Amino acid sequence: MTLTLHKPTPADAPPTAPATRRGPARSGSAVLRVLTYCGLAALAVAVVYPLCWMALSGLKTNGEIFSDPWGLPAHPDWGTYADAWHQGVFGYLLNSALVTAASVLAVVLISAWAAYGLTRLAIPCSQPALLLVLGAMMLSPTVALVPLTQLLQALHIYDTYWALIVLYTAFKVPFTTFLIRAYLLGQPVEVEEAALIDGASRWQTFWRVVVPMARPILVSAALLQALFSWNEYAFALVFITDDHLKTLPVGLADMAGRLNSDWPMLFAGLTIAALPMIVIFLVAQRHFVRGLSEGFGK
Template sequence: MTLTMNPKGRPSAARALPPARDPWRRTGGAAVRGRTGVLPRVLAYCGLAALAVAVLYPLCWMALSGLKSNGELFTAPWSLPAHPRWDNYADAWNQGTLRYLLNSALVTSASVLAVVLISAWAAYGLTRLDIPLARPALLLVLGGMMLSPTVALVPLAQLLQALHIYDTYWALIVLYTAFKVPFTTFLIRAYLLSLPSEVEEAAHLDGASRWQTFWQVVVPMSRPILVSAAMLQTLFCWNEYAFALVFVTDDRLKTLPVGLADMAGRLNSDWPILFAGLTIAALPMIIVFLLGQRHFIRGLAEGVGK
């Protein structure tokens, strides 16, 4: 601040002008920052590219190995098939892969539907309803995450035999649902806690019932976390081996993991057909995750992240 004389002879305050900015310095600083930011981006892209290769290469190798002969697979395991044998995929399909695929699809679809519905209802009740003993009920649900499926194989076998559902589809559906409801309830509850309750209150003021509010307001707003929960349950059911091995003995009811293991014994080390069957088994999961990856990432980020 400096003092100057106005036309009447009185001192007046005048602001000091800011120093002129150097355009070369401004552009030079941006250039320096740009150069320093290039290296982290390059390293990040290289890391992502390496991760993509590590994930995709085994899948591609498995699919290409299903097109080779047994001798070619062992003599040139890393080369492309000289003469692709598409009959291997047809043989794997006819060896029982179709039946195992349908069994896995049935069990997985039923358990996913049951887990998502039960967990969504439970999470809604624990977060939006004033129910007695809500805190002990939440602790009881979370305590179910501590149960080990492997330790409970013997009592579960006795229980399923007493319920007359041993060696049926229902044995796997009930177990897959029971062991995943606690975790899925915890997942959906964390997401519902982050949702504003004003929209539901407005629906109540408009005359909507609790049932209508749940289906028409809460479920559409919770679509990302519901898709994430469904995809996690799908991955678990599709790859589960212990329950499918112990509680289902009928060959017509076996799921893909157990069925492919049995098929490997029947094929007498015909590895290309086995790789073809593994490729067929992996395709549904790849398609599911490609279709739902946007909701899956958003649901986990907004649910567990909060």
Template sequence: MTAVKQGAPEEGALEEGAPEKRAVAVPPARPPARGGAVTLRWVAARVLGWSVLAGFAVAVLYPLLWMVLSGFKDNQEIFEQPWGLPGALRWENYARAWELGVVRYFTNSVIVTVASIVATTLISAWAAYGLCRLRMPFGNAVALLVLGGLLLSPTVALIPLFRLLTSIGLFDTYWALIVLYTAFRVPFTIFLIRAYMIELPREVDEAATLDGASPTQIFWRVILPMCRPILVSAALLQALFAWNEFAFALVFVSDDAMKTLPVGLMAMQSRLLTDWPVVLAGLTIAALPTILLFLAGQRQFIRGLTEGVGK
């Protein structure tokens, strides 16, 4: 047998003072892409994505642009050159539409929309606070009952609501539309705000309670400011609904002086018969406030929906 020399380092052992060797995992070599196939696939996907987005933008923006430009034309240009530019900027079409009743219908829509926004948002926020932040008996059952209001179609209740509003003296008034717009939108708005409030940390409630705040003070001074994104989202959705709603405004308001924009523009079109530039000018005036309102609050609107319902 061969004697092993005493003190000789074993195989694989590190010599004294030598740096420690660490095993490094070497990834397997990837075969090179043939002919730039990966790059071409990526470029094709990007081009396809941008093409789809551009198609959606054209489909949304072009009808609005056509309506605005047609309001500057005369009848001859509308029928002979429907897709062309107006020969001149005829601002008198917009002025005539404003004088023929759009200003009255516009004012009525503003009153009804603003009142329903305030009522719907505050009632829904207060109800959502009670359902998810306070201890109340049968809270889950009450939440399901409130959300069950989403299953009720407004058009199904037209006849009973007509008799009810006539009997209590609200027919042909602003209150008829304000109450109905609020009542039929409260369940959905509670759903939105409640989904956002559930995710708020309860430590803020406990800290405010230790400082001596009542539940009402916690709601107004703590919870409500923290819910600003979802409140803006709820207000914008309510504004779009109340501004464009047609069925209730047609059935429950008969006085021309009380009509809102959707019904008023229909009545104005029946009076003007073939004066299409003035009608299109009135439609442009009706669409402009909601577009500007959404552009002003779109950041809060998207943030409220993604942080609330998206969670």
């Protein structure tokens, strides 16, 4: 009995996966990732470094600021921040906090109600109302300074907190309404319908269902309004003349004129003014980014 060995032919060989060239693709992806990280690091430095430089300049003397503007303070003087606080920054901070908090609350509530009505309720003339909201976004605040002055004087709220609160609310409600509406269009209505079937009223549905689901976009709208109210200068300069009612932007400009050449105290005041918004943004940045990405993406 003879055994014969059969040598497999190329046709009998099991198929092999075609060779793929992954080397250049992987290297290109790694290069792109490195370039992305380098760009983000450069952007972070461009944003963070001026803030750090401003905070450190508040600890220097005038001589150190002009002789070595990029160096560290030889003997940090924390008393400069206390002096700036007592020079009027505390009062300006309270005024800005009051106006900002009131305008943020008003804008978020009015915009959320308006967006809910435009997306969930069968109201008459909803499309013209939406076009009116979009048209209001095109208004420039600075071109209306003269008629607004006459209007506020007629309403007897000129040179009061209400002047800024009303204007900050009126000029930002259209944008935040459009933003919240875009977010609500992407949210399922089945949960709201289930709540209505279970006996909840429209008011209860709005507060217990819609508001929790729309929390990211509401936080985004609140932060955008807070940044606008905190840093707005033109309205605060024109419609507020009482020194005790001035907000931070106008108050710091007046303080710069009073201090003349005391740059460390001015930098200390600017640092104190910027700190609240930085802290608030860091705390709420997750909801802010999510709300904007989902709102603008709809």
